[in-house]
Amino acid sequence: MQKMPKWADVALIPLINILIAFTLSGLIIWAIGGDPFRALKTMVTGSFGSTNGWGYTLYYTTNFIFTGLAVATAYQARLFNIGGEGQAMLGGLGVALVALSIDWPHWAIALPAAAIGGAAFGAFWAVIPAYLQAKRGSHIVITTIMFNFIASALVGYLLLNFLKVPGNMSTESAGFPAGTNLPTFSDMLAPFGITFAKNAPANISFLVALACAFGYWLLIWHTKLGYQIRAFGQSETGAIYAGINPVRIVVITMVISGALAGMMALNNVMGEAERLIDNAVEGAGFIGIAVALMGRNHPVGIVLAALLFGFLFQGGSELSLWEGIPRELVVVIQGLVILLTGALDNMVRGPVERLFLMLHKGEA
Amino acid sequence: MTMMRKILGATAALAISATAVLAEPAIIFDLGGKFDKSFNEAAFSGAERWAEETGGSYKDVELQSDAQREAALRGFADRGYNPIVMAGFSFATALNTVAADYPDTKFVLIDMVVDQPNVKSVVFAEHEGSYLVGVLAAMASKSGTVSFIGGMDIPLISKFACGYAQGVKDTKGDATVIVNMTGTTPSAWNDPVKGGELTRAQMSQGSDVVFAAAGGTGLGVLQTAADQGILSIGVDSNQNYLQPGSVLTSMVKRVDNAVYEAFSAGENVMPGFSAMGLDNDGVGYTVDEFNKSLITDEMMAAVEDAKAKIISGEIMVHDYMSDESCPSF
Incomplete structure (x- = not known):
C-alpha cells in the first residue's frame, strides 16, 4: 500500500x-x-544573486547532470558505476584530441564531433569493466574504481609526454583553436536582448546536458532497450527467463553510462578551460553518485539535484572567498x-x- | 518605502565600505593550500609578516578547483583589492585573460611571466641557489657521488637539478650526480614514503648527499637521510632544523620576501619583470646553529667565492628552462 x-x-x-x-x-x-545567516546569504547571493553567480552555478550543474545521468543509467540495471571520474577524464582526452586534430571552422561543427569523441572515450573506459563483469564476474564496483586510478595515470602520462606544450610548466595541453570555443550564456542570450555576465563559464553544453536528460527519460521508459535494462535490474534471473541476454545488457548499459560521463568534458574541457588540464574532472564523477541518489534516478530529480550541488559548489566558493x-x-x-x-x-x-x-x- | 530606504541605505553603506578597503592587498593560494610546509606556506608567512609589521589586513583565499582561478581574480579585482598576489605558475592562463579587464588593478604573479602592463612577474633564479648547494654537496661528499630528488617532473624542478649538477661538477670534476623525479602528477609533491625509497635507492648507488626539491616528499627524504646517517639538503624554506646535524644546508627561495615586498608597495607595485637571484637575496643557502658543525671554513670560503662569481657574471649557471636541456647531466 x-x-x-x-x-x-x-x-x-x-x-x-x-x-x-x-x-x-x-x-x-x-x-x-x-554568522550562519550571513553565510547562507553569501551562498545564495553568490550563486543566484547575479548573472555571474548563475553562470558559475550552471557551469557546475552541467557537470553534475552528465555524471548524475551516467550513474543513474547504470543503476537502472543495478550496476553501481563509480568510475564516472575516470570515464570523464578519458572523455576529456577524447574531446581534446578531436579539438586539437584540425583547425575547426565553427563551433557548431566542432561540438558534435567533440561530443562523439568524448562519448567514445568515456564509453571505452566503461566497456572494459562491463565486459569483465558480464563475462568474468569481476565486481563492477571494484573494477570501475580501479579504472579511475588508471585513467588518472594514463591522462597524466599522455599530457606530460605528448600533449604538453614544450617549455610550459603546467601539465596541460595546448589551447584549443578558436573555432572550438563554445558560445557562453552571454553569447547565447545577447540576441534576445538579455545581458549575461560575459566571463561566467556556463555555456551551450548546459543545453546538451538537458537534452541528454530528456534522452535518458526516453530511453529508460519509452524504448524496448530501456525496458530490458529495467527488467534486468529488477531481476536478473527473471530477465534471463524472458530471453534477455545479460551480457548484452550489462555492456550496452555501461557503454551508455560511460558515454554520458565522457560527455561532461564538453563542459569543463571544451567549454570552460578550452584546453585539457591534468585532473580536470575534480571529483564531479563522485558527486554524480550523490546526484543520482538524491534525484531518485529520475531525469527531473537529477537536474534539480545537480542544481543543488551546483549551488553548493558556487556558494561554497563564495563562502571561502568572502567569509574567510x-x-x-x-x-x-x-x-x-x-x-x-x-x-x-x-x-x-x-x-x-x-x-x-x-x-x-x-x-x- | 521604509524597506526600500533600508535597502538603498545598505547598498550605499556597502559602496562606502568597498571604497574604504581600496588599498587592501589580496593573495590567492594555489590548490596545494596555504599550509603545505613549502611554497604556499612561504607566501603565507610573507603576507603574515607584512600584516604583523604594518598592522594592516589582507584578504586571502585557497582555491578548490581550477574554474575558481578566474572567479577569485575577478572577484577580488571587482571589489577593489589592490595589489592581487598569486602564488604559483598555474595562474598564468587565467591572469592573461583577466589582467586586461582591470587596467587599474596591479597583479603580482610568482614563478611565471605574464606580459601585461599591470602585471609584475616575479621569478626566482633557482639554478643559482642550487649551484651553491651543489658546491657544498660536492665538498661534503666523501664517496664522490651525490644525488637529487625532484617532486613532479616539470621544467622548473629540472632547473633546480641542473644548477645543482653544475655546482657539483664545477667543484669536483669526476663527481657523479644521480637525478630522480618522484612522479609526473601533482601527488608527487606529497609522497614522503616514496621520497624515502628513492633516498635508499640512491644510497645503494653510492650517494652520500641528497638534495630534495620535492615539497612534502622532501620531508621523507630528509628523515631517511638522517636515519641512514647521510647528509641531505632542504628546499624553499630553511629546513635545517627538521633533522639537526643531518641537513647540510637548505636552498631557500624567498617567496615570502616577494609577497612582503608586493604588499608593502601596495598600489604602487612596479609592473614588469622581477628576477629574484643571489644579488638581491631572492635565493640562497642557509647556515644556522643546526648545521654550523657540518660546514667547514674551507667550504664556506668556496661557496662565498662561487656566490660572488655568479653575481659578478664570472660563472654562468645554466638555466634549464631557457632551452630545456642541461649540459651538466
Whole structure:
C-alpha cells in the first residue's frame, strides 16, 4: 500500500534532509565563530544573486547532470558505476584530441564531433569493466574504481609526454583553436536582448546536458532497450527467463553510462578551460553518485539535484572567498548534504511515513 | 518605502565600505593550500609578516578547483583589492585573460611571466641557489657521488637539478650526480614514503648527499637521510632544523620576501619583470646553529667565492628552462 503521497516522497523528504543538513552546517559555522545567516546569504547571493553567480552555478550543474545521468543509467540495471571520474577524464582526452586534430571552422561543427569523441572515450573506459563483469564476474564496483586510478595515470602520462606544450610548466595541453570555443550564456542570450555576465563559464553544453536528460527519460521508459535494462535490474534471473541476454545488457548499459560521463568534458574541457588540464574532472564523477541518489534516478530529480550541488559548489566558493571560511569546512558542508540525502535518507523517511499513516488513520 | 530606504541605505553603506578597503592587498593560494610546509606556506608567512609589521589586513583565499582561478581574480579585482598576489605558475592562463579587464588593478604573479602592463612577474633564479648547494654537496661528499630528488617532473624542478649538477661538477670534476623525479602528477609533491625509497635507492648507488626539491616528499627524504646517517639538503624554506646535524644546508627561495615586498608597495607595485637571484637575496643557502658543525671554513670560503662569481657574471649557471636541456647531466 502507498504509505505516503508521491509529492512527499519526491519533494518533502529531500527538503527535510536539506534543512537538517543546513541546520547542522549552520551550527558548525556558528561554532567556529561565524554568522550562519550571513553565510547562507553569501551562498545564495553568490550563486543566484547575479548573472555571474548563475553562470558559475550552471557551469557546475552541467557537470553534475552528465555524471548524475551516467550513474543513474547504470543503476537502472543495478550496476553501481563509480568510475564516472575516470570515464570523464578519458572523455576529456577524447574531446581534446578531436579539438586539437584540425583547425575547426565553427563551433557548431566542432561540438558534435567533440561530443562523439568524448562519448567514445568515456564509453571505452566503461566497456572494459562491463565486459569483465558480464563475462568474468569481476565486481563492477571494484573494477570501475580501479579504472579511475588508471585513467588518472594514463591522462597524466599522455599530457606530460605528448600533449604538453614544450617549455610550459603546467601539465596541460595546448589551447584549443578558436573555432572550438563554445558560445557562453552571454553569447547565447545577447540576441534576445538579455545581458549575461560575459566571463561566467556556463555555456551551450548546459543545453546538451538537458537534452541528454530528456534522452535518458526516453530511453529508460519509452524504448524496448530501456525496458530490458529495467527488467534486468529488477531481476536478473527473471530477465534471463524472458530471453534477455545479460551480457548484452550489462555492456550496452555501461557503454551508455560511460558515454554520458565522457560527455561532461564538453563542459569543463571544451567549454570552460578550452584546453585539457591534468585532473580536470575534480571529483564531479563522485558527486554524480550523490546526484543520482538524491534525484531518485529520475531525469527531473537529477537536474534539480545537480542544481543543488551546483549551488553548493558556487556558494561554497563564495563562502571561502568572502567569509574567510576555510575550504575544508566548505567540503564538510557539502559532505553533510550528501550524507543526509544519500546515506541517512531512511532516518527521515521512517518518521515521515509514520506521520502520514497517523494522519491517514485520523481521516479514516 | 521604509524597506526600500533600508535597502538603498545598505547598498550605499556597502559602496562606502568597498571604497574604504581600496588599498587592501589580496593573495590567492594555489590548490596545494596555504599550509603545505613549502611554497604556499612561504607566501603565507610573507603576507603574515607584512600584516604583523604594518598592522594592516589582507584578504586571502585557497582555491578548490581550477574554474575558481578566474572567479577569485575577478572577484577580488571587482571589489577593489589592490595589489592581487598569486602564488604559483598555474595562474598564468587565467591572469592573461583577466589582467586586461582591470587596467587599474596591479597583479603580482610568482614563478611565471605574464606580459601585461599591470602585471609584475616575479621569478626566482633557482639554478643559482642550487649551484651553491651543489658546491657544498660536492665538498661534503666523501664517496664522490651525490644525488637529487625532484617532486613532479616539470621544467622548473629540472632547473633546480641542473644548477645543482653544475655546482657539483664545477667543484669536483669526476663527481657523479644521480637525478630522480618522484612522479609526473601533482601527488608527487606529497609522497614522503616514496621520497624515502628513492633516498635508499640512491644510497645503494653510492650517494652520500641528497638534495630534495620535492615539497612534502622532501620531508621523507630528509628523515631517511638522517636515519641512514647521510647528509641531505632542504628546499624553499630553511629546513635545517627538521633533522639537526643531518641537513647540510637548505636552498631557500624567498617567496615570502616577494609577497612582503608586493604588499608593502601596495598600489604602487612596479609592473614588469622581477628576477629574484643571489644579488638581491631572492635565493640562497642557509647556515644556522643546526648545521654550523657540518660546514667547514674551507667550504664556506668556496661557496662565498662561487656566490660572488655568479653575481659578478664570472660563472654562468645554466638555466634549464631557457632551452630545456642541461649540459651538466
